[in-house]
Amino acid sequence: MVQPVITVFGGSGFLGRHLVKRLAGAGFRVRVAVRDVEAALFLKVCGDTGQVVPWPADITHVNQVAAAVEGADIVVNLVGILYESGRQKFDAVHRKGAQNIATAARAAGVKRLVHVSAIGAKNDAPSQYGRSKAAGAQALSEAFPGATIVRPSVIFGAEDNFFNLFAGLARLTWVLPVFGCPVWPGIKLFPEGGLVDIDLYGDGGTRLQPVYAGDVAEAIVKICSDAATAGQTYDLGGPTVYSFKELMDLLLAVTGRRRFLAPVPFPVAAIAAWFLELWPKPLLTRDQVLSLTRDNVVSGKNLGFKDLGISPTDAETILPTYLRRFRTPARQGFNEA
DSSP: OOOOEEEEETTTSHHHHHHHHHHHHTTOEEEEEESOSGGGGGGGGGSSTTTEEEEEOOTTOHHHHHHHHTTOSEEEEOOOOSSOBTTBOHIIIIIIHHHHHHHHHHHTTOSEEEEEOOTTOOTTOSSHHHHHHHHHHHHHHHHSTTOEEEEESSEESTTOSSHHHHHHHHHHOSEEEEETOOSSOEEEESOTTSSEEEESSTTTSSEEOOEEHHHHHHHHHHHHHOGGGTTOEEEEOOSOOEEHHHHHHHHHHHHTOOOEEEEEOHHHHHHHHHHHTTSSSOSOOHHHHHHHTSOBOOOSSSBOGGGGTOOOOOHHHHHHHHSGGGSOGGGTTOOOO
């Protein structure tokens, strides 16, 4: 039996390495289309000899995209950026790049196209990131009718840019931020059992529904294997919705550290981001602050994990497996019950 060929754009990234491994395990032949082939060589060991092949392709170059999809049965687009840098602009990558892939895939006679967007992708999103993601999904669907759109919430896993970032900050500072808290704290005089009660966090800030990278990858494999998923949109979130404060509390519990959680209203966050986005690799940008002004949770309007027969893994199970290295020396040997 001839193995189907899948071209995965952005396959060497965080989500890509999870997906390529699972696609190879499912018997697909995988082309990993990336700008830097050398950086994708480690993926060759995910399959048998010749099963996983790094392929040079920049999604902003039409000829390279066409060569990468030629002869492929299925194409998956994982390419995305969190902030703009140099020629890597949101519109060029998220909209035009997605359109290039869809146009080339249709011209090459590709049977299926799967595109990873984001839950926050909406035409009226407050951030340029969210609007460009929505424009990309629309342009791709118009160029390739029947494309499947996958919209995950914040993705976590061993190489993520969320929990690893804040766990790293907890090593360097005694303060961690809680974004989205009220500008003015709530004050209650003479609460039961006391003289004054000061509420710094309100409802705990922005609500997120973090989803494990392995579960998102498994969902994409199932979508690639089932023709009935064509033309559908899947919103993928983990089993639990957390406030930003609850996520910071969870991170500190896993790493065994005690830190002050500083309430950061959005206006304050925007001022800090104005400086931080000047760094070569920004810790925070003003556009990301705008993204945080809306909750990033599954709405229930689209299909989800349940429709694919997948039970998503909770963060409490996965986080200890890769945040162990951030524990204090006294907690390095600690084992969870």
